Amino acid sequence: MIQDDIFDFWKFLAGIGLFLWGMYQLETAIKELGGKSFRHLLQRFTDTAWKGILVGTLITAILQSSSLVTLMVLAFLGAGVINLKNAIGVILGANLGTTVTAWIVATLGFKMSVAAFSMPFLGLGSLLFLFASGRPLLRNIGAFSVGFGLLFLGLDFMKTAIEAVADQIDLSEFHEYGLWIYLIIGIVITALIQSSSAMVVIILSTMSAGMIELTEGAVLVIGANIGTTVTVGIGSLNGSADKKRLALAHFLFNVITGLLIFSFIRPLIDITMSIFSISDPLMELVLLNTIINLVGIVLFFPFIPKLEKWLKKRFSKFEPKGISVYTKNVSPKVPEAAIAALEKDIHLAFEKTIEFMINVWNVGESDNENVSFWRKILQQPHDLSGQYKEIKNLEDELTKYHLLVQEENLSIIEAQKLTSLMLALRTMVYGAKDLKDVMHNIQDMEDEEDILVREYYDELKAFTFDFLKKIKEYILREDFSDEVPDWIGENGKHYKKFISELYQKIKVKPMEFPVSTLTNVIKQVVSGLDNLGSAVIHWKHQKKDVIDMI
Template identity: 70%
Template sequence: MEEEIFDFWKFLAGIGVFLWGMHQLETSIKELGGKSFRNLLQKSTNTALKGILVGALITAVLQSSSLVTLMVLAFLGAGVISLKNSIGVILGANLGTTITAWIVATLGFKLSVAGFAMPFLGLGSLLYIFSSSRPFLKNLGAFAVGFGLLFLGLDFMKTAIEAVADQIDLSTFQAYGLWVYLLIGIVVTALIQSSSAMVVIILSSINAGVIGLIEGAVLIIGANIGTTITVAIGSLGGSADKKRLALAHTLFNVITGLLIFIFIEPLVDYTMHLFDIQDPLMELVLLNTLINLIGIVLFFPFIPRLEKWLQHRFKSSEPIGFSKFIKNVSPKVPEVAIAALEKDMQYAFERTISFLTSVWKESDEEKKQISVWRRILQQPKDLMEQYKQIKALEDELTSYHIDLQEENLSIEDAERLTSLMLTLRTLVYASKDLKDVMHNIKEMEDKEDNLTKKYYHHLKQYTFEYLKEIKTYLQAESIEGAQPDWIAKNARKYDYWIVNLYQEYKNHTQEFPISTMTNVLKQVISSLDNLGSASIHFKTKTRIVIDKE
């Protein structure tokens, strides 16, 4: 009887189909319930322990630790959750991924796998093709196809290994010790970039009798360590937060894995005796879960210290730019990205109000210490730098807005995004209006004639009162009732000043040209109009309350 030849291509196809099935599951579940899981993650991770529990739950359902990691990075960058609680979610995600092994061990080796997969593939494909106009049914079909592909890939791998199981002699490897299996687990998992697929290969090998339980457990440890290599490589060009989380993930898996590796044989014997498990497949998936549980128990007390240590790492990788939040958040998670954009819009308000205040505000001490000519020449340069920073912030936020528009946004999120861009545009207009006449304002300040001094102080006082109203409005928890009619108020003030200015001009000797003064009046009122409009756009469509100083 001829010996069967190992069908490498069937085995490779099994890995590919399994990974494709995992991808389809991840994508479809993300579309079906991604927003709900993001809301759960945002609202239920105010402590590290809750982070672990929620991370395990969401990863168990989504079957994708990479998707959970993406959400965590988005929330971390947006300032929604702390680094400490993010670490908790990552530890929980490690535990959640073990559910794949339980499903495969429970169903994949107890049923006719190919026969089990066919109904899901057939019905799912038809549902996907004929429900293109109904997103929910289409994604449900994609989910069924992904589930079917998962088990079809498992069948390919299982049958390819079973066919040559009796021809494989691992005594050569065993002679070198268990560390060889540890190395194989690390390398193979790093190559195929999926610890779940590696676990299926290990389960298939144990089922076929190719390896024993001890070797399988060591390969599992290697797979847990190997999966961190993918995350670490992916973080190389990423933000500081991404590198910190990747390092936390690597430390967790490597330290836990090496500690368990040292005591692997007594651990296997103890668990088999304690739980009285006869099935090596079930024993292996139990060990896989226990390894992650032990790691969580070991790491949990040290999470606060780990957070402090990580915060001092990768300082050079902090994102550059004037924004505070969007540079840390991927647009791939729209709800969180818009929340980050709202917080940066709050920052844009602060920068704009600070600029408007700086144009007018100069302390008596500064007046005494700095000569008139130096104030005229130097101050606008400092103010110009503030204005350039506001423009640079506008460029960053606008570019981010363009990236966000490419995502699948809900109607509510699209409206919020439009309102934020209107807010940004009018904020920049408010800055530009005053920037264009700030040199005239400085000249007015230094004139000695009574009329110029009078209108300079009128404008300055009115501006500060108006800014105080804006801040009060933005800091209010609710905006019930009619919106403030700042534009009408400004128009009345402008008309009053213009009429009085022309009347008073006839009876005064004035150093400052009246045409320039009327232009200053017009630009100041226009600046305040735009700031008021920006405030209403921002407040009526967003959920942010400006922090009180």
């Protein structure tokens, strides 16, 4: 039995708290110091699953936060920047990257006076954080130092609390239950403290105090790897379908790998000790922790494509609702991914606007002379009002999303890109509204028997289609100059030409169709195309900068 006054529970609990708080400070500081670079790395070098594993390992090893990496992965997955298969690769790599914490702790934390080691970081870091508040770089370096110091001070608290009671505890009574009891303990404690890194430190402290052997420590680590999936699972409960899919992939990876390794844990320990000839059980434990994750990656890698297909069939009912395709899947807390998603959805808005403008002129199979008479009769007319409403709903959805992104800490360039995108969106909707306001007049012109009205109907229709064709070709261009094409700014000339010719013709031959209605149609059609051209300029000429920025 343990005497109540021997084990300093509060010191042990404070150690866990300081360690977790230190990890949080490290994560926050590194995110501020190099978050953009890591997001750039994640976006650019995850075009295959194996690259995803390498990048996931590297970023997690530096950031020391698989949860932060998961957030970035989900954001870029939703934005369509990376696909599910490569996202799974990043998650597998993130599992391996988290083992770096154990290597640091085992290498430094038990080889020196940890409390003394942490003091310079805490002292200098605190002063830098407080007195360099006006200089973000120095302030974040200070926060990093404080986080590093707290991490090791927390380790010292845990280690000394356990060492004080080590001689008083006999864990032999657990042996009769077998190694399963250690697996369950590892799962439960990790699920409670929500950190596999902290659990591994507790295991290392317990082993250092001589309370458990290497085999029990290895099983506890397996339990910690399984228990950490609870954190991701809880985080995905109210998440999107993609978040649930990644959480499930993470769960399957850790559980299947953990249970498989657990079945062969003793032979694995014998093999690694004989191959690497490690005498220090703490170093052997962190090596086993790394090997467990490496084995899992090797086992899962060939099945990633099949796993992707299987996951895509899951959680369909949790797909986000909304007209947008990308922004609804992306957290606005990752501005680079949010801007990329917003740009893609604005491209979607362009397509819908162009389609609406074409349909205003009643283009479709019913205009084709080769279509049978009965098919023309049965052809469903375009729901122009419904199409315009869908464009407006998309505008509202993207505007609300834009406001959420604005709340984040944006750079000047990001804010400018965001403004350009929203100007493009609003201007193109103005263009759609211009045609919506006269679409009933255009339909009247189509049914009009007056030759002059029909002539203007055909001319305006041809002018619209020619302009929309050029717009679509311009949008698809990847290599473009900063110069605005001449034809975009020439709509004013066309308007004057249309009006001048109209007045010349009605002087010779008056028409019964209201002249004011015809001139208004000309004005609105030209204005609508002019707005669409302006929207393309706002959007197209920031597209390259946005892609380079991510």
